[in-house]
Amino acid sequence: MNSLEYIDNIYNTQLIKQPHFTARLCPALFFYPKFSRIIWNSSKVARQKKYGYAEWANSSIDIMKALESVGVHLEITGIENLANLDTPCVIIGNHMSMLETMALPGIVQPVKTVTFVVKESLLTYPVFSHIMRSRNPIAVTRDNPREDFKAVMEGGKERLANGISIIVFPQTTRAKSFDPNEFNSIGIKLAQRAKVPVVPLALKTDAWENGLLFKDFGRIVPKRKVHFSFGVPITIDGNASGVHQQVIDFIENRLETWSEQKD
Numbered sequence: 262m263n264s265l266e267y268i269d270n271i272y273n274t275q276l277i278k279q280p281h282f283t284a285r286l287c288p289a290l291f292f293y294p295k296f297s298r299i300i301w302n303s304s305k306v307a308r309q310k311k312y313g314y315a316e317w318a319n320s321s322i323d324i325m326k327a328l329e330s331v332g333v334h335l336e337i338t339g340i341e342n343l344a345n346l347d348t349p350c351v352i353i354g355n356h357m358s359m360l361e362t363m364a365l366p367g368i369v370q371p372v373k374t375v376t377f378v379v380k381e382s383l384l385t386y387p388v389f390s391h392i393m394r395s396r397n398p399i400a401v402t403r404d405n406p407r408e409d410f411k412a413v414m415e416g417g418k419e420r421l422a423n424g425i426s427i428i429v430f431p432q433t434t435r436a437k438s439f440d441p442n443e444f445n446s447i448g449i450k451l452a453q454r455a456k457v458p459v460v461p462l463a464l465k466t467d468a469w470e471n472g473l474l475f476k477d478f479g480r481i482v483p484k485r486k487v488h489f490s491f492g493v494p495i496t497i498d499g500n501a502s503g504v505h506q507q508v509i510d511f512i513e514n515r516l517e518t519w520s521e522q523k524d
Contacts, residue, residue, distance in 0.1 A: 262315035262319065262370070263371075264367075264371035265325075265367065272337040272338075273334075273336050274335050274336075279332075280332045285332055288331035300320075301388060304388045304389065314396075317366045317370060318370035319367075325364050328468070328487075331483060333468050334483070335488075336489070337488075338488075339492060342460060342491045342492060343369060343373050344373070346494050348457055349425060349427075350426050350459065350494060351429060351452040352375070352428045352429065353508050354428070354462030355432060355444070356432045356434075357465065358469045358479075360466035360469035364466075365377075369428070376420060376427060378398065378399045378401060378427060381400040397420070399412055414454060417451040421451075422455070427451065431446065435471055435476075439512055441509045444509060446501065446502075446505045449497065449505045452497055453501050458496050459494065460491055460494050460495075461508040463488070463512040465487065465515075466488075467482070468486070470482060492511045495508075
């Protein structure tokens with residue numbers, strides 16, 4: 262399994278050379294053929310039942326490298342908060358774009374076995390569905406809150422008991438801005454019932470915009486730096502609402518800090 266190279270627990274894109282002029286002029290035109298090829302090849306392997314955790318991490322890293330090849334700069338901090346944790350956990354983060362779905366396996370899987378809570382529709386996507394199904398995610402419809410809650414609680418507890426951490430995006434949909442009112446507590450409830458820690462995740466991934474015609478295929482904007490930051494694990498000792506607020510505060514503080522920085 263490949264992994265990113267961290268220096269003092271921080272990953273920063275190291276550009277050996279500047280992207281070609283035409284790649285800088287139209288990054289999406291250069292990125293999406295690479296992305297499509299990675300997804301196609303991964304789907305082929307998944308259909309052959311040979312796509313495991315290592316292959317998932319490797320293809321995810323390939324996608325990050327493809328983004329970097331057109332000038333996107335990634336920064337990842339707090340990975341030690343996952344690496345040093347000796348139990349599975351529930352990772353709870355904001356949801357901004359397609360980028361985190363593609364990148365997080367390559368970030369998390371090398372240090373902790375993981376899967377996602379995903380929209381059920383992802384399991385029927387052409388080509389991509391084979392990849393997603395192979396990772397045994399927890400599927401929710403977002404049409405029936407009662408059934409979705411049951412699926413997350415039962416499926417999540419089962420996976421956590423087997424040492425598999427869960428990534429949860431509690432927002433109802435991807436959003437460039439963060440609204441705490443749209444950020445539900447289902448991840449907190451799962452962690453509390455399974456008696457595992459919560460790891461907050463703040464991310465800024467608007468370098469990969471949501472598309473107008475096809476949501477997953479928007480503009481690629483390299484000037485917008487990509488950030489992932491994992492917080493210190495939080496144990497829930499009864500005050501679940503307080504932990505929920507801690508996760509919200511962590512995300513809001515990181516987003517505010519990044520918005521003030523010049524990329």
